[in-house]
Amino acid sequence: MSGQKIGVYVCHCGSNINGVVNCSKVAEEAAQLDGVVVSKDYKYMCSDPGQEMIKADIKEKGLDRVVVAACSPRMHEPTFRKALEGGGLNGYLLEMANIREHVSWVTKDKEEATKKALALVKGAVNRVKYHQPIEEKEVPVNDATLVIGAGIAGIQAALQVAEAGHKVYLIEKKQYIGGNMAKFDKTFPTLDCAACILTPKMVDVGQNPNIELYTSSEVIKVDGYVGNFTVTVKEKPRYINHEKCTGCGDCATACIMKNRIPHEFDEGLSKRGAAYIPFPQAVPLKAVIDDQNCLLLTRKKCTLACVKACGRKAINFNQHETIHEFNVGSIILATGFDLFDAKRAPQYGYGRYPNVINGLQFERMTNASGPTSGHILLEDGTEPKSVAIIHCVGSRDENYNKYCSRVCCMSSVKFAHMVKDHTDAEVYEFYIDMRTFGKGYEEFYNRVQEEGVHFIRGKGAEVAQKNGRLVVKAEDTLLGQYREIPVDLVILNTALEPRVDAEKVAQTLGISRSADGFFLESHIKLDPVTTTTDGIYLAGCCQSPKDIPDSVAQGSAAASQSLAIIATGKVKISPISASVDENQCAGCRICVGLCPYRAIKLNEETLRAEINQAVCKGCGTCAAACPSGAIKVSHFDNDQLLAQIEGVLA
Amino acid sequence: MIYQYYPGCSLHASARDYDESVQGVVKSLAMELKEVPDWNCCGATITPSLNQLQSQILPARNLALAAENRGDVVVPCNACYMSLKKIQYNMAKYKVVREKVTEIFGQAGLRLTGMPKVRHLLEVILEDVGLEKIKQMVKKPLKDLKVVNYSGCQLVRPLGFDNPEDPQALDNLMSALGAEVLPFSQKTHCCGGSLITTQPDLAFQMVDSILEESRAVGADMVVVTCPMCQLNLDAYQDQVNRKFNRTLQVPITYFTQLMGLALGLNKNQLGLQRGIISPFKALEKIG
Numbered sequence: 032m033s034g035q036k037i038g039v040y041v042c043h044c045g046s047n048i049n050g051v052v053n054c055s056k057v058a059e060e061a062a063q064l065d066g067v068v069v070s071k072d073y074k075y076m077c078s079d080p081g082q083e084m085i086k087a088d089i090k091e092k093g094l095d096r097v098v099v100a101a102c103s104p105r106m107h108e109p110t111f112r113k114a115l116e117g118g119g120l121n122g123y124l125l126e127m128a129n130i131r132e133h134v135s136w137v138t139k140d141k142e143e144a145t146k147k148a149l150a151l152v153k154g155a156v157n158r159v160k161y162h163q164p165i166e167e168k169e170v171p172v173n174d175a176t177l178v179i180g181a182g183i184a185g186i187q188a189a190l191q192v193a194e195a196g197h198k199v200y201l202i203e204k205k206q207y208i209g210g211n212m213a214k215f216d217k218t219f220p221t222l223d224c225a226a227c228i229l230t231p232k233m234v235d236v237g238q239n240p241n242i243e244l245y246t247s248s249e250v251i252k253v254d255g256y257v258g259n260f261t262v263t264v265k266e267k268p269r270y271i272n273h274e275k276c277t278g279c280g281d282c283a284t285a286c287i288m289k290n291r292i293p294h295e296f297d298e299g300l301s302k303r304g305a306a307y308i309p310f311p312q313a314v315p316l317k318a319v320i321d322d323q324n325c326l327l328l329t330r331k332k333c334t335l336a337c338v339k340a341c342g343r344k345a346i347n348f349n350q351h352e353t354i355h356e357f358n359v360g361s362i363i364l365a366t367g368f369d370l371f372d373a374k375r376a377p378q379y380g381y382g383r384y385p386n387v388i389n390g391l392q393f394e395r396m397t398n399a400s401g402p403t404s405g406h407i408l409l410e411d412g413t414e415p416k417s418v419a420i421i422h423c424v425g426s427r428d429e430n431y432n433k434y435c436s437r438v439c440c441m442s443s444v445k446f447a448h449m450v451k452d453h454t455d456a457e458v459y460e461f462y463i464d465m466r467t468f469g470k471g472y473e474e475f476y477n478r479v480q481e482e483g484v485h486f487i488r489g490k491g492a493e494v495a496q497k498n499g500r501l502v503v504k505a506e507d508t509l510l511g512q513y514r515e516i517p518v519d520l521v522i523l524n525t526a527l528e529p530r531v532d533a534e535k536v537a538q539t540l541g542i543s544r545s546a547d548g549f550f551l552e553s554h555i556k557l558d559p560v561t562t563t564t565d566g567i568y569l570a571g572c573c574q575s576p577k578d579i580p581d582s583v584a585q586g587s588a589a590a591s592q593s594l595a596i597i598a599t600g601k602v603k604i605s606p607i608s609a610s611v612d613e614n615q616c617a618g619c620r621i622c623v624g625l626c627p628y629r630a631i632k633l634n635e636e637t638l639r640a641e642i643n644q645a646v647c648k649g650c651g652t653c654a655a656a657c658p659s660g661a662i663k664v665s666h667f668d669n670d671q672l673l674a675q676i677e678g679v680l681a
Numbered sequence: 682m683i684y685q686y687y688p689g690c691s692l693h694a695s696a697r698d699y700d701e702s703v704q705g706v707v708k709s710l711a712m713e714l715k716e717v718p719d720w721n722c723c724g725a726t727i728t729p730s731l732n733q734l735q736s737q738i739l740p741a742r743n744l745a746l747a748a749e750n751r752g753d754v755v756v757p758c759n760a761c762y763m764s765l766k767k768i769q770y771n772m773a774k775y776k777v778v779r780e781k782v783t784e785i786f787g788q789a790g791l792r793l794t795g796m797p798k799v800r801h802l803l804e805v806i807l808e809d810v811g812l813e814k815i816k817q818m819v820k821k822p823l824k825d826l827k828v829v830n831y832s833g834c835q836l837v838r839p840l841g842f843d844n845p846e847d848p849q850a851l852d853n854l855m856s857a858l859g860a861e862v863l864p865f866s867q868k869t870h871c872c873g874g875s876l877i878t879t880q881p882d883l884a885f886q887m888v889d890s891i892l893e894e895s896r897a898v899g900a901d902m903v904v905v906t907c908p909m910c911q912l913n914l915d916a917y918q919d920q921v922n923r924k925f926n927r928t929l930q931v932p933i934t935y936f937t938q939l940m941g942l943a944l945g946l947n948k949n950q951l952g953l954q955r956g957i958i959s960p961f962k963a964l965e966k967i968g
Contacts (some may be wrong), residue, residue: 376846377844377846377847378847380844380866383864493866494865496866496899497894497897
């Protein structure tokens with residue numbers, strides 16, 4: 032390759048790169064490379080003047096290829112492609128050398144860093160000579176949206192898309208919507224009752240004609256790409272005819288398993304039957320038959336008291352699971368969190384001593400429709416005289432989760448207030464440090480301090496039983512003393528964790544998870560709602576622990592991402608894809624089994640592999656594996672990669 | 682199975698009863714223990730406070746000696762167990778320790794040729810022999826004997842083999858031998874260690890809370906896995922009683938002593954007569 036006119040631009044990124052790499056030296060040496068006609072270094076290449084410089088050089092010096100040595104292409108490749116287009120060149124005639132993440136941020140020695148940066152630039156210059164113009168493809172967008180998970184974040188997102196006039200398929204694994212928030216009593220910092228602010232939204236979901244709600248359902252397969260996903264959903268049988276059931280609860284009263292099964296919604300504090308109504312404000316307000324405990328479904332033997340009791344004849348044991356398929360343009364994932372199982376931290380006595388409960392159990396206890404009708408009671412039915420609240424159980428702890436769960440400080444303060452409000456008990460809060468960071472939060476904390484709650488700065492170390500009473504042990508770091516405080520009730524404020532099936536969901540949707548197990552956003556600060564897979568967005572606690580205000584905000588943000596691509600009507604999809612040279616393909620089918628996107632099929636007539644361009648993501652797995660070298664990935668072909676390697680090693 | 686035995690100083694002196702019961706039990710289990718030749722003190726408790734780095738030479742030398750022979754190093758003492766494991770961890774993790782140890786070894790003509798696996802005796806019995814086999818070997822179940830199991834701190838953390846907050850190994854073993862295991866929240870609390878000589882007031886409090894809970898839950902005895910714990914709980918019980926106005930007489934027995942009884946060994950060969958608080962009255966329950 033010769034006769035080309037290449038421009039090289041080395042970015043300082045302030046001191047991010049130039050503090051370690053000698054950028055002007057890299058530019059000087061790059062100027063000597065074959066084909067390079069311009070080589071410059073500049074403080075911020077991504078700034079307007081930086082981009083203008085590229086555009087001007089293309090026009091004035093007739094550049095036909097450009098190399099930018101700067102940050103990761105994940106940051107600014109689109110920026111510089113646009114700059115090339117502004118100068119009249121195809122954006123794919125650009126190659127970036129990543130001398131920030133790959134060099135300056137990970138190398139201490141300045142000379143070594145400069146040497147490595149230059150090697151990467153040489154590779155990029157060699158490679159760009161083989162670049163060909165590529166036209167981006169545009170495809171029409173399906174204007175329906177799939178929302179997975181109907182907690183507060185998913186509800187918010189679904190309503191917002193639906194209210195804008197577009198179809199939403201809302202999928203919920205449980206038999207009712209509302210998620211964890213539906214279990215709460217009061218919400219911080221204003222102490223509105225959770226049901227009062229959530230139920231109107233739940234009712235809206237049930238009534239909005241644009242929302243198709245599927246409870247007891249799970250997404251089992253996702254095919255396609257942004258704008259054109261095909262989603263397969265499995266709906267479990269509920270054994271109740273929704274059209275006929277009025278939610279009267281007669282079946283629940285009749286069920287012979289009544290009061291024998293721990294009720295999930297009350298976090299095990301109450302018992303239900305195999306036929307039951309999840310909770311009084313449930314949407315949909317329909318009975319549920321629990322197939323794990325129903326005698327008929329498990330042992331094929333029952334008096335069928337529920338069937339006899341149901342005046343509407345709504346119970347139908349012949350229901351089977353149903354498979355649905357939807358076409359949608361984008362997907363909003365709002366699957367929420369699991370609560371840390373306090374039994375994993377045996378030092379706190381959960382499950383070992385009576386009257387040690389977790390935060391959600393306390394929420395149920397204070398809820399007027401909960402198992403104690405809103406009274407804070409010990410197991411013996413009396414009111415506690417002193418209560419301990421322990422922060423950070425399972426959070427900020429090397430042994431369990433390193434991260435802060437963000438909601439526990441405020442919910443602990445709220446718990447303290449609730450105890451003070453409902454009883455005459457003394458309240459002791461054991462905290463590492465108070466993180467009351469939101470609007471109105473610090474004020475709420477001050478208010479509860481004035482209510483006479485004892486705040487003890489020291490992580491609760493252990494809950495023991497002494498002389499029949501619970502004792503919390505902690506080092507009071509303000510007092511500089513070890514303390515043992517006897518109490519009647521201990522509330523463990525446990526961590527928010529990724530759902531147990533998060534990995535399965537991530538694989539089904541083809542998205543990533545961060546080290547803590549939550550779903551990974553595209554950029555933690557600037558793109559916290561999108562995933563690295565186009566058209567799939569995140570909302571609520573499935574991305575990281577967050578409180579109600581933040582979950583609602585992210586639900587809205589995810590909805591607006593969805594609405595944005597619907598409004599555009601079409602999306603650009605990456606033109607980088609694989610293709611098969613029919614003359615070289617031997618039809619061995621190795622690629623067919625390897626393709627993670629199921630984009631390759633064997634043409635039964637020609638006996639050659641065929642790649643569906645709309646589905647192919649250009650990952651290159653097939654090209655690497657093809658024994659006869661028949662598969663080529665555009666923009667990553669052998670000539671380009673070999674030239675780059677040669678350049679780096681030169 | 683052949684193992685290398687690192688008894689540690691105590692088992693040749695103040696904890697002869699432990700050593701005697703260990704020898705009896707391993708014989709019944711067909712385990713062969715060969716003492717590490719020319720071993721020295723593990724460097725626990727006192728030396729680290731004098732010189733952190735040099736204190737690591739002591740355990741490192743024991744490992745160097747053991748590395749020349751075959752077999753895992755079996756340690757009956759929690760403190761030795763932790764010292765030996767800690768030096769392995771530190772040498773793997775910190776270059777400065779590795780270099781210093783190698784340097785001093787060079788002067789003494791020693792070489793560290795490998796890293797033998799360091800295991801506590803309890804760990805070896807449970808993992809290599811197994812509860813099922815032990816259950817079958819029980820000749821005289823510890824029926825009606827109510828015990829609390831005190832693992833102590835160094836067996837389980839920071840580099841131990843069992844759950845550090847609620848260890849299960851000793852509970853499982855004692856249940857397999859037929860004893861009634863009572864709930865005990867002091868399982869892994871510190872016995873005070875060598876603070877018993879330097880800060881007795883503090884250590885006495887620690888000993889008292891362990892003994893007092895064992896009384897409150899109704900235990901016939903406290904079962905231990907460490908000669909240091911045994912010494913503090915047994916030999917100082919009298920002083921602790923005086924200080925806190927108590928009348929406790931709780932026998933502190935090694936798990937190997939009870940195991941020996943259950944496996945049908947003669948009680949006179951298990952060092953049971955050496956305990957300051959005699960366990961014999963409590964042991965009448967099992968005949």
